[in-house]
Amino acid sequence: MTVTVRFAPSPTGRIHIGNARTALFNWLFALNNKGRFIQRFDDTDISRSTQEFADSILYDLHWLGIFPDVTEYQSRRVEIYDAAVERLKAARVLYACYETPEELDLRRKVRRTRGLPPVYGREALTLTPEQVAEYQSDGRKPHWRFLLPNFTSDPLQPERTEIHWNDLVRGEETVDLASLSDPVLLREDGTYLYTLPSVVDDIEMGVTHVIRGDDHVTNTGVQIALFQALEAVPPVFGHHNLLTTASGEGLSKRTGALSIESLREDGIEPMAVASLAVLVGTSENVATMPDLAELAGHFDPAATSKSAAKFDPDELFVLNRALIHHMPFSEARDRLIVLGVSGDKAEPFWLAVRGNLDRLADAVQWWRILGDGPQEPPELSGEDRDFLREAFDLLPEEPWNGTVWKDWTGKIREATGRKGKALFMPLRLALTGQPSGPELADLLPLLGREGTLARRP
Template sequence: MPVTVRFAPSPTGNIHIGNARTALFNWLFAMKNNGNFVQRFDDTDLARSRQEYADAILYDLHWLGIFQDATEYQSRRFDRYEDAVDRLKRDGLLYACYETPEELDLRRKVRRTRGLPPVYGREALQLTHAQISEYEADGRKPHWRFMLPNFRNDPMEPERTEVEWSDLVRGDETIDLASLSDPILIREDGTFLYTLPSVVDDIDMSITHVIRGDDHVTNTGVQIALFRALGAEPPAFGHHNLLTTATGEALSKRTGALSIASLRESGLEPMTIASLAVLTGTSENVVAASTMTELAKLFDIGAASKSAAKFDPEDLNALNRDMLRQMSFADARDRLSAFGILGDQAEPFWLAVRGNLDRLTDATTWWRIVRQGPLEPVNLSAEDADYVRAAFDALPPTPWNGDTFKIWVDGLKEKTGRKGKMLYEPLRLAITGLPSGPELADLLPLLGPAGMQARRP
């Protein structure tokens, strides 16, 4: 059976860089194993799910370089979930409960005072027909719980029952089912919670590996039991550490924090986001991988730490600068062309300025400076203005190349006695209008004699 993974967000908002980490872990795992990637939308919450969010999620994933082999919507599969419900009811593994949230909370508090774990005590199994009839006459609707296999003969006497698996990230994991409440699979209004549709889908879609955040570790013990109750062998599981801010703050779709859409709009490169999302919180150094193929070579699912993957959003800016510094002209050409950066000078211009860009769009500013001069009038002291005029008079003869600038400033140093900042800064200000930027040795051939004389103070 081919390796098949899935990314299954709820389309209730825009995905953020933490969600992208899970998507990328799945995508790269599939790449490395010649497998399939299923994009599944967990949209059983019909009130909050929106098609526009699903479309936006697909757009974000494609922009990052993730492309699905299949797209599935849980909202189109309710008949399959009903089939599973019928099976579980026939097998006596799904039972109706009538407690209100307030009653359940009170029971948890009572159990704590008795030194017992605050789990559901299966009181609903002891309801009489008369009590059930009374609840229903009062208008109560049942929610339905899956009976965990954590007892021998009497479900009212649970005992330690270990579910074990070898986690792709965390190694050997064990969950004691006796420490958990029977999970609610169906709400009072008849809608499904996450657990049942997810397991049914994983079975039907032949998912071989479930790779997700480590906040699902406990869920996995329950889901393994549910897989087996439905007559299926569980897939392999891997639980990676979650991406958080440097202060440990969790990311949320609701707040829009660090959404892929906002990061894209800020001008960050997709591979910048992908590189940081994948490599942060692993034993690998966080470097700027230029392609998914390169990132796949760095990716090792077992290299993720068990502690949270903390990062500073400023790391994205630093990594983006590294990304642009390494970007070839071939990779930048089409986007530069869209900005009007064309012609024979486009490539040497890119090679000259790429090391000084925070965003690729910053190239337009430097193109404007190279083609038209400083953005603002240059204010030099009278002494510096005299020095620059004399320097422009002493420009070497053409043709100019990468060595011209050194020849020029070596002569100026000998003639004027200036050195360091006094030698270079007035020239840079006159040429670019800015105190820092690309190497003047690279800009000089682009400007040529006419461009230089146009900057003469």
């Protein structure tokens, strides 16, 4: 049996780091088990789903390093769902309901006042042919509910019926079907809600493991019952904890909070996103991983906490800096070329500045300083200006080697008596215009003698 997983978002917005967590959990699980990854778009909500959002989700996944084995769209598979509906009707476990939303809301309120759970009371099962005909003559169209198997003989007398499964993340889980309403599978307009297409696709596509957020735990009880009604073996389920903002708020595609697109545009590296998205809220220490293969070695679904995990963007920037500071030139080269950093000096330049960058794009500022000098003339005291003029007179002749900075500052110290900050800060300001930055010992050979003299005050 080939392990087969799926990531099945609705293409109704741009995915955020919480969605990426689910995608990565599935991808890494497939990677560790030499399995298949299906990208499935649950786009049955035609009014809100767009191809633009589907394309953006695929782009974000590719950016993270996730490349699906196949991509499917539920909107193109309606005939398969229609056939499943006919099977459920023939089995008498799908029944027509004619209540309006207002009537259903009133019934829920009445049940609450009576101390009963606000679940659907299956009143539609008691309708007479005459009542159905009257509804139809009034122009009402039915929605269709799945009859949960939570009764012995009389569906109007539900009884505790437990659905059990061994959750890949949470361990033993139980859902009581008697505590739930029969789910609506088909709307009045003939379009499908999430539940039926999801189950039918999992059956048809051979999905062996469903890994998703723990907001679906209750849904799983219903879906297992639906798998069984369609005479299929349910997959293994796993429900990971959800990510929230640092203040505890949930993430949403609609608001765009912490979207993958916004993080990418902010210069965050994909492995910084992936490392934090996967490891936060687990027993593993959160640290940057160089690639998804390495991250897979630290991934264990069972190591995930049952409590929600708070996502702190500040931690993301810490991970991002760690990645940049250790990024080899071979990995950065093509992106640096796009930014205008190229030529013989590009590699030694990158190795000199990477330890001072928050984002790869920040290298451009130092490239400009290297080529054009400080953007603004440094503010120097008269004493420091005199010191620098004397210091530049002591600049060694070429050819230069790796010790030129040490040789030069040694001569300056001997000639002027300055040392420490009093010696180094004026030199740094004259050469870069910045009070801090890369090691001048690394920058000086890149400037060359002529470039260095050009910065003499």
